[in-house]
Amino acid sequence: MSSASTSSTASSNTATSGNNPSDVPRLLADHPALDLLNTLERALLDAPLDRWQSDEDVWQWLERVSLLPNGELPARRPEGMLDAAVALRESLRSAVSQRKRGDAVDVTLLNEYLGADACRTLLTAAEGGKIRLARVYPTDTPMQCLVPLALSAADLLANGDFTLIRQCESETCTMWFYDRTRAHRRRWCSMALCGNRHKVAAYRRREANASAAASAAGAANANNASDAA
Numbered sequence: 001m002s003s004a005s006t007s008s009t010a011s012s013n014t015a016t017s018g019n020n021p022s023d024v025p026r027l028l029a030d031h032p033a034l035d036l037l038n039t040l041e042r043a044l045l046d047a048p049l050d051r052w053q054s055d056e057d058v059w060q061w062l063e064r065v066s067l068l069p070n071g072e073l074p075a076r077r078p079e080g081m082l083d084a085a086v087a088l089r090e091s092l093r094s095a096v097s098q099r100k101r102g103d104a105v106d107v108t109l110l111n112e113y114l115g116a117d118a119c120r121t122l123l124t125a126a127e128g129g130k131i132r133l134a135r136v137y138p139t140d141t142p143m144q145c146l147v148p149l150a151l152s153a154a155d156l157l158a159n160g161d162f163t164l165i166r167q168c169e170s171e172t173c174t175m176w177f178y179d180r181t182r183a184h185r186r187r188w189c190s191m192a193l194c195g196n197r198h199k200v201a202a203y204r205r206r207e208a209n210a211s212a213a214a215s216a217a218g219a220a221n222a223n224n225a226s227d228a229a
């Protein structure tokens with residue numbers, strides 16, 4: 001699971017401990033295709049933060065969401081994964097926004113990614129004399145390596161319940177999530193982040209209102225007292 005051995009290539013000043021939520025893309029959307037959108041993050045920050053800066057970032061993310069082709073890092077990884085994955089991500093972002101607004105959804109580019117699917121199905125020997133049905137993805141090009149992710153995106157668009165696909169209610173947050181709570185009242189990307197900030201802000205507002213009301217009442221009392229004197 002640990003990818004510490006590959007972290008030495010990480011750029012800039014971000015440590016890739018893997019445990020610190022500020023260092024890695026957050027997986028909180030409850031759907032990998034929405035977690036894909038959230039790799040471009042705008043939460044707690046004014047400027048968008050793109051968690052993907054290199055091919056390696058994309059491979060590590062695919063591993064975390066279990067969408068590597070054939071379930072493992074290819075022996076020979078094609079170059080250009082970052083550009084291909086970002087194009088897929090932004091194409092899905094447009095499509096999700098269009099779908100939410102009830103506009104016509106442009107799936108041209110997504111279909112190109114799906115068109116790279118050259119998966120073969122074959123039978124292989126498995127343990128205990130059993131036979132396993134295996135699907136084998138070629139991994140020669142970035143688009144081929146992104147087929148499992150493109151399938152997840154396609155599944156979201158085709159089968160997702162768009163009343164439950166929403167963005168965090170925080171004004172400064174753009175994170176998407178799939179509301180799988182029983183009551184379907186999820187409001188925040190994360191209760192620990194935006195939900196908590198909202199609670200603290202609401203508390204401060206109430207406190208400020210209460211103290212403003214108290215000082216107004218105090219002033220009124222003082223006026224009354226001086227009138228009576």
Ligand SMILES: [Zn+2]
Nearest residue numbers: 168173189194
């Ligand atoms: Zn949020």
